[in-house]
Amino acid sequence: MTTSLRDEEGSRTGIVFLKSRLLMKRNPLILFFVAAIVAVMLFTGIRMARNNRAGNSGKGQLIGNLAPDFDLQTLDGKDVKLSDLRGKAVLLNFWATYCGPCKVEMPWFVELQKEYGPQGFQIIGVAMDDASTEDIAKFAKDMGVNYPILLGKESVGESYGGVSVLPTTFFVDRDGKVIAREFGLQSRSVFVDHIKRALSQGQAVQARR
Numbered sequence: 173m174t175t176s177l178r179d180e181e182g183s184r185t186g187i188v189f190l191k192s193r194l195l196m197k198r199n200p201l202i203l204f205f206v207a208a209i210v211a212v213m214l215f216t217g218i219r220m221a222r223n224n225r226a227g228n229s230g231k232g233q234l235i236g237n238l239a240p241d242f243d244l245q246t247l248d249g250k251d252v253k254l255s256d257l258r259g260k261a262v263l264l265n266f267w268a269t270y271c272g273p274c275k276v277e278m279p280w281f282v283e284l285q286k287e288y289g290p291q292g293f294q295i296i297g298v299a300m301d302d303a304s305t306e307d308i309a310k311f312a313k314d315m316g317v318n319y320p321i322l323l324g325k326e327s328v329g330e331s332y333g334g335v336s337v338l339p340t341t342f343f344v345d346r347d348g349k350v351i352a353r354e355f356g357l358q359s360r361s362v363f364v365d366h367i368k369r370a371l372s373q374g375q376a377v378q379a380r381r
Contacts, residue, residue, distance in 0.1 A: 234350045239264070239342065240331035244298065244322040247309045252296070252322055255348065261293045261370035262344040263363070266329065268301035269311045271338045273357035278315045280360045285319045288367055292346070292376055295319040298328065300335060343367065346374030 234240075239262075241255045254262070265281065267274040285295050299308050299321055312321050329335035332342065343352040343366040351373060352366045 234333060234342070234353065236349060236351075238348050239344045239350045240328075242325075242328045242331070244324065244328065246320050246322055247305055247312065252320060254296070254344075257294055257296075258348050259292065259346055259374075259376060261288075261291075261346055261367065261374075263293070263295045263367060263370075264298065264342040264344060265295065266298045266300050266324065266332070266335045266338060266340045268299060268338050269303045269308060270301055274339045275315070276357055277339060277360075277363075278317065280363060282316055282318050284363060284367060288371065291371055293367060293371060297321045298324040300324040300329060300338065343370045345370045346376055349374070 239254060241253060243251055243253045246252055254264070263281070263284070265277075267278075281295050281297075285293070297312075297317065297319060301308075303311070305323065308321065308323070332340075337355045339356065341354045341358075341363075342350055343354075345351050351370055354362060354366070
């Protein structure tokens with residue numbers, strides 16, 4: 173009886189396979205569409221893999237090297253160059269107004285700026301969304317932000333390995349070298365550890381204004 177059932181199942185499978193082959197022969201367009209879909213999937217996968225390798229390579233090279241310099245404007249139109257902060261430990265935070273985790277960590281940043289600012293520590297927020305300057309300014313005011321918010325550019329994000337995750341935070345020591353980076357929301361203690369390390373490394377000099 174078992175053999176009979178297996179034979180019956182095999183016959184059904186064979187019939188389905190033959191019907192499928194006949195359907196393919198009668199509808200050559202199906203073959204074309206299937207091949208096109210497979211080709212697109214392969215192309216997309218290969219491209220993503222290459223981009224990920226390039227991005228990871230760029231990010232890995234940042235640690236221990238000078239942070240890429242930039243010149244961005246604050247919400248009130250003033251120019252800020254990262255290299256002008258040499259001598260201070262810097263927390264560079266890429267964020268956006270629509271980013272939920274960013275809203276969680278911002279109050280911590282306000283507290284940390286107050287606590288470690290007198291020791292030569294500076295937080296810089298880089299807004300990476302398409303909101304208007306007015307909306308970003310209102311958001312920052314509502315959050316009680318006490319550190320500079322800069323209007324980000326894609327080119328700046330790319331120089332830091334591509335900011336595909338928000339928030340993304342870099343920690344820069346007094347000599348301008350990247351010592352750590354964090355993707356996404358982290359605990360407050362993680363930020364404190366990196367800040368203390370950044371403050372302890374490099375030469376403490378008065379940053380140019």
